[in-house]
Amino acid sequence: MNGSTARRATIRDVAEQAKVSISTVSHAFSGSRPISQATKDRVFRAAAELGYDANPSARSLRTGRSGIVGLVLRPRFALSGTPDRAETFNRLVGSVATEMLRRKVGLIHVPDLHDPSVSSVPMDGCIVAHPYGADEALAELRHRGLPVVTIEEDPDQPEFTWAVRLDYTTVVTALLDHLRDQGASSTALLTGTEGNAWNRRSQQTYLAWCERHGHAARTELLSEGLGIDDAAAVIRPLLASSERPDAVVVATSDFAALTAEIAADQGLRVPGDLMIAALTDTEHSRSAIPPITAMDLNHELLAEEAVELMLARLAGAQTPAEPVVIAPTLRVRASTQRSGEAG
Structure with a gap:
C-alpha cells in the first residue's frame, strides 16, 4: 500500500484481511452493535496494517465522497x-x-x-x-x-x-387461512391503487388463494388518497349489500377502522357478522373498537x-x-x- 499511486485500502480490504464480513468491520468502528473484543482487535489490527482510515471526514476528502x-x-x-x-x-x-x-x-x-x-x-x-x-x-x-x-x-x-x-405472500396467505378457519366463507379485498409491491403482491396472493380454495374473488378499489367521506361512499354500500361479505381485508388501517365504524352504524357485529383486517398496522387498527387484526410491515x-x-x-x-x-x-x-x- 506504499507509494503515491497505490490504491487506498477499503473496508472490503480490511474485512478480507481480518476474515470477517464488511458489516462486522463497520460495526467495529461505529460501535453500533456488540462485537467481541478479540474480533475488534483483529479488525483494528488489519486496518492499521492496511492504512485504512475509518474517519468519515478524512475519507470524504481523499475519495470525493460526501458521507x-x-x-x-x-x-x-x-x-x-x-x-x-x-x-x-x-x-x-x-x-x-x-x-x-x-x-x-x-x-x-x-x-x-x-x-x-x-x-x-x-x-x-x-x-x-x-x-x-x-x-x-x-x-x-x-x-x-x-x-x-x-x-x-x-x-x-x-x-x-x-x-x-x-414476503407478502406468506403473511397474506396466513391471514386468509385465519379468516377461513374463523368461519369466513366470503372475503372481500379493498385494495389500494398505488402500483407498488404492497398492493400488487397482496392482491396477487388474494386472487391465487381464492382460486386455490374455490372462493369467488371480490375486490374493490379504495385509493389511499381518498378522504374519509369518499372512502365511506365505497365501504357503506358494500356492507349494506344483500351479498355482503362476512370478512373484509382493507389495505390501509385508517380505512379499516372506518369500516368498523360503518359496520357499527349499520348494526353489524364485529367479528360476529363481519370480520375486518388491515394490510398496515397503526394506531388506527390498534385503538379501533374492537382492535383490528393487521399486517405490520416491520x-x-x-x-x-x-x-x-x-x-x-x-x-x-x-x-x-x-x-x-x-x-x-x-x-x-x-x-x-x-x-x-x-x-
Missing part, C-alpha cells in the same frame, strides 16, 4: 392527511435516520429528484422506499450511475437484487437491513444473488377472533 446518503419516499400519499395517518411512513423514515446516525452517516430526504436545490447536494448513494412498478425515480438514479438500494422491490424489476423486500427491520445493504454497496460488496427478504408480522386481534384468544 451523505439520500432517501426517496415514493408513495404519493405517504405523508398526506394528519400525522397519525402517516404513522407507517413516519416509522420508516425515523428508523432509516436512526440507523444512519448509529453508523455516523449523513442522511438527506429527497422530495423531488429534479429540484435544482436537490441536484446540487452530493449523495454517495440513495435509498428508494416503496417504489412503483417501472419506477421513474429509480430509473433516473440508476441512469445517473448513483448506487441505489430499494426498500421494497420495484414489482416490474424483481431481478434488481440491491433490495430489501417483504419498518424498523426494513430500515436496518436497507442501511446495512447500502453501506455494503458503497464499500464495494459484490452484487447479491438475491434480495434480502423480511417477513411482515401478522397481528391477530379481536376483529377476526370468533373463537379463541387474540395472539
Whole structure:
C-alpha cells in the first residue's frame, strides 16, 4: 500500500484481511452493535496494517465522497392527511435516520429528484422506499450511475437484487387461512391503487388463494388518497349489500377502522357478522373498537437491513444473488377472533 499511486485500502480490504464480513468491520468502528473484543482487535489490527482510515471526514476528502446518503419516499400519499395517518411512513423514515446516525452517516430526504436545490447536494448513494412498478425515480438514479438500494422491490424489476423486500405472500396467505378457519366463507379485498409491491403482491396472493380454495374473488378499489367521506361512499354500500361479505381485508388501517365504524352504524357485529383486517398496522387498527387484526410491515427491520445493504454497496460488496427478504408480522386481534384468544 506504499507509494503515491497505490490504491487506498477499503473496508472490503480490511474485512478480507481480518476474515470477517464488511458489516462486522463497520460495526467495529461505529460501535453500533456488540462485537467481541478479540474480533475488534483483529479488525483494528488489519486496518492499521492496511492504512485504512475509518474517519468519515478524512475519507470524504481523499475519495470525493460526501458521507451523505439520500432517501426517496415514493408513495404519493405517504405523508398526506394528519400525522397519525402517516404513522407507517413516519416509522420508516425515523428508523432509516436512526440507523444512519448509529453508523455516523449523513442522511438527506429527497422530495423531488429534479429540484435544482436537490441536484446540487452530493449523495454517495440513495435509498428508494416503496417504489412503483417501472419506477421513474429509480430509473433516473440508476441512469445517473448513483448506487441505489430499494426498500421494497420495484414489482416490474424483481431481478434488481440491491433490495430489501417483504414476503407478502406468506403473511397474506396466513391471514386468509385465519379468516377461513374463523368461519369466513366470503372475503372481500379493498385494495389500494398505488402500483407498488404492497398492493400488487397482496392482491396477487388474494386472487391465487381464492382460486386455490374455490372462493369467488371480490375486490374493490379504495385509493389511499381518498378522504374519509369518499372512502365511506365505497365501504357503506358494500356492507349494506344483500351479498355482503362476512370478512373484509382493507389495505390501509385508517380505512379499516372506518369500516368498523360503518359496520357499527349499520348494526353489524364485529367479528360476529363481519370480520375486518388491515394490510398496515397503526394506531388506527390498534385503538379501533374492537382492535383490528393487521399486517405490520416491520419498518424498523426494513430500515436496518436497507442501511446495512447500502453501506455494503458503497464499500464495494459484490452484487447479491438475491434480495434480502423480511417477513411482515401478522397481528391477530379481536376483529377476526370468533373463537379463541387474540395472539
